[in-house]
Amino acid sequence: MKNVIIVGSKGLIGKALVKGLSKNFRIIEIDLVNFKTKNYFKCNILDEKEVKSVLNKIFKKYKKIDCIINSAYPKKNNFSKKFLEPSMTDFNDNLSINVGSLYCLIKYIYPHFKKNKKGNIINIASIYGAIQPKFEIYEKTSIKPPTVYGPIKSAQIMLLNYFSKIFAFRKQDIRCNTISPGGVFGGQSKQFVNNYKKYCKSKGMISPSDLVGIANFLVSDESKFITGQDIQADDGFSL
Numbered sequence: 231m232k233n234v235i236i237v238g239s240k241g242l243i244g245k246a247l248v249k250g251l252s253k254n255f256r257i258i259e260i261d262l263v264n265f266k267t268k269n270y271f272k273c274n275i276l277d278e279k280e281v282k283s284v285l286n287k288i289f290k291k292y293k294k295i296d297c298i299i300n301s302a303y304p305k306k307n308n309f310s311k312k313f314l315e316p317s318m319t320d321f322n323d324n325l326s327i328n329v330g331s332l333y334c335l336i337k338y339i340y341p342h343f344k345k346n347k348k349g350n351i352i353n354i355a356s357i358y359g360a361i362q363p364k365f366e367i368y369e370k371t372s373i374k375p376p377t378v379y380g381p382i383k384s385a386q387i388m389l390l391n392y393f394s395k396i397f398a399f400r401k402q403d404i405r406c407n408t409i410s411p412g413g414v415f416g417g418q419s420k421q422f423v424n425n426y427k428k429y430c431k432s433k434g435m436i437s438p439s440d441l442v443g444i445a446n447f448l449v450s451d452e453s454k455f456i457t458g459q460d461i462q463a464d465d466g467f468s469l
């Protein structure tokens with residue numbers, strides 16, 4: 231059975247991935263919150279020493295890790311500020327924690343994958359890493375797309391693309407892909423959901439569990455030749 235680490239396992243999408251993927255794989259959870267269950271490890275992924283130490287603990291306990299999925303979503307001060315409201319410090323902080331923590335996870339999982347001669351890295355990005363927001367859907371709602379969000383997501387997609395390329399160049403069997411959801415329903419207002427749906431083919435905002443099939447596929451050997459890809463799941467919103 232494959233051992234799969236899910237980072238951000240207690241979040242909206244993380245929880246759905248844990249539930250859905252645990253049917254086929256042994257799931258090892260990492261998140262910031264306090265929890266005492268089997269296969270759960272508390273770790274602040276913004277702390278490099280903690281990341282190194284918790285991954286080492288996991289390698290010791292489970293011997294072989296097949297895949298890591300990052301679904302964490304760290305936020306610092308004023309993350310939600312829009313247009314030109316964020317200060318440069320707020321902008322930089324939020325950009326750096328989201329891109330830097332992904333880098334840090336890769337940095338410390340890599341020696342393990344290298345030793346095993348196999349690995350698989352998946353990051354939950356967003357369609358907003360590839361397209362601009364449709365600003366009209368936010369009008370008269372309390373949701374505002376943060377200025378820093380697109381830069382975070384496009385950088386995450388590019389970072390995994392970079393690693394997929396360098397691993398392929400080095401003939402290392404370590405795959406890197408991103409899953410880019412469109413809007414995922416998590417209690418947004420009816421007005422927002424309706425605005426969103428106008429741009430989609432059927433459902434509109436997807437459910438967290440709608441991402442399980444793609445994740446299952448990317449973790450499994452069915453996708454063994456797929457690397458460097460960004461797979462969008464948005465019911466046609468970005469078209």
Ligand SMILES: NC(=O)c1ccc[n+]([C@@H]2O[C@H](COP(=O)([O-])OP(=O)(O)OC[C@H]3O[C@@H](n4cnc5c(N)ncnc54)[C@H](O)[C@@H]3O)[C@@H](O)[C@H]2O)c1
Pocket residue numbers: 237238239240241242243244260261262263273274275276301302303304305354355356357410411412413414415416
């Ligand atoms: N929810 C959406 O509509 C949506 C749409 C597209 C993409 N995404 C992306 O999916 C990913 C997950 O989103 P979500 O909605 O599940 O977010 P969420 O806020 O519900 O969950 C994020 C999880 O990350 C954990 N986390 C935050 N900071 C951490 C840290 N420093 N160390 C360890 N864990 C930390 C939180 O505790 C939480 O459990 C994000 O990258 C987000 O951009 C979300």
